[in-house]
Amino acid sequence: MNKHMKIIIGLVLLATCNFLFAQTYQINFEHGSEKTQIPTVFWSKPNSKVVLIFIPGGSGSFGITKKIDPKPSWLLAELFNSTNSSIDIVFMDSQFSLQGDVGDSYTRWAARRELVHIERIKTVINFYKVMTSKPIFLIGHSNGSLSIAEFLNQSSDHQQLISGVILSGSRNETELKQKISLPVLILHHKSDLNRWTTPSAAENLFLQVQQRSSSITELHWVVGGKDVTWGDPTYTGRHMYNEALGEAAKNIQQFLEKVNAN
DSSP, X not given: OOHHHHHHHHHHHHHHHHHHOOEEEEEEEEETXXXXXXXXXXXXXXXXXXXXXXXXXXXXXXXXXXXXSOOOOHHHHHHHHOTTOOEEEEEEOOSXXXXXXXXXXXXXXGGGGSHHHHHHHHHHHHHHXXXXXXXXXXXXXXXXXXXXXXXXXXXXXXXXXXXXXXXXXXXXXXXXXXXXXXXXXXXXXXXXXXXXXXXXXXXXXXXXXXXXXXSOEEEEEEOOOOOOSSSOTXXXXXXXXXXXXXXXXXXXXXXXXXHHHO
């Protein structure tokens, strides 16, 4: 094997590594007397143009940084692995559950409305903003949409830190109370059977944001895929874009491309 061939193979392997290996960052966080770290995983692509920070639903705590070489999964994998994608992805995990065991649908998610949670989001944004020097977008699915809404609601200054938000499969309680000057995409399955994330609530959220926004505001319906005969529709089926991840990812990619083109 000649020298030039070795160099070419080395470059190919290096490029491949950029796709396969995750970078784990435990971001230092201080708030009052609390001193801890925020677990995050960063997947980068060559020539990427934006950073998409994912705030997960459910309990918000998945222990992803404890995995050996964690890889993007679900919708994140569809976005990252697409040959048409030029997106860096961050998974923002939580060291503890953000879900209460008792209470009504409002109080069970009180942790996502607390100032300390909002400050964690702000810390993660600033960390990757400095590290990458790229536009930052937030995406939250289901309960994660509550976190993003509260991040925007608690201070209008927070809008200056990011370039746009994506509210995916958002909970019925999701509400944006501030005037919005950011691009917003509301992504939802047209036939979501989850009673906590109804399509009608998503449409109402879109109309609410549209009235308060001076920027791009879009509602994209995912129509493909199917539900399953087993499991809770909160965690399965169309709510999770079952067999329609490609369609959901395409909507997100088109939104990001449109925003970046302006």
